[in-house]
Amino acid sequence: MMKKQNPEYGIIRSTEELGRIARAHRKNRHLTLETVSGLGNLSPRFLSEFERGKETAEIGKILKALRTVGLEVVIQPRGITPPHQFPKNERKIDE
Amino acid sequence: MMKKQNPEYGIIRSTEELGRIARAHRKNRHLTLETVSGLGNLSPRFLSEFERGKETAEIGKILKALRTVGLEVVIQPRGITPPHQFPKNERKIDE
C-alpha cells in the first residue's frame, strides 16, 4: 500500500525539477501558459522556458509565476526529512 | 521604518526574504562571501546582490548558492498546513 507520491511537493535540486513541478501544477489546474501569462503579467515565452528548466530565468519572475499558479517556496536547512523521502534515481548535480 | 525582520526559515514570498534567509544562514555558519564564492564558483558580487534581494538574479546560480551554504528549497501547493514544520525556537538545527 504504497502511498502515491505527489509530484507537486518536494525538495528542489535543479531548475529542471522546479520547472517540472510548476508545469505539473499548472496542468492540474487546467491553466494554459496564456492564462498564467495574463494573470501574472509574464510572457508565455518566459513561462515556457522557465517550466523547461531554464537556468538563467530571473528569480523575481519565477516567484511571481509560482505564486500565480498557487505554489509556494519554502527554504530550510538541508537534511530535514519529513515523513518520507523520494528515492533518487538520477543524479545530475552540476559540474 | 524597519522592514519586517523574520530570521526564520520557512515560506518565502519575495527575493528579499530569500536573500535575507540565505545571508542569515551563511552568517550562522561563519562563512564569508569570499568563501562561498570559492566553494560555489560564484562571484562575491553576485552573492552580495542575491542576498540583498536582487530580483533579476538567475535561478541556476541561486540554487547553487543555496546548496553551497546548506539550504534546500521545497515547493508546495499554497496553503497546506505544514505537518510538522519547524515552529519557532523549537529545535535549533542550525548554529
Next chain:
DNA sequence: CAAAAATATTCCTGTACAATAAAATTTATC
C-alpha cells in the same frame, strides 16, 4: 486514426541590464 483545434515553442528585433574581474570604497567587527 486522421483532421481540427488548442497549446506550446521557436524565430526575429531591439532594449536593457546581468554577469564578471579587479580595484576602490564603505561598513562591520574586534
Next chain:
DNA sequence: GATAAATTTTATTGTACAGGAATATTTTTG
C-alpha cells in the same frame, strides 16, 4: 583605529526579456 568583510565602481561581454509571427506539438473530436 586597525582589519576583515561587504559593497560599489569601472569596463566589458553577453543574454534575458517582451511582442508578434511562424512553426511545432499536443489534445480533442469525428
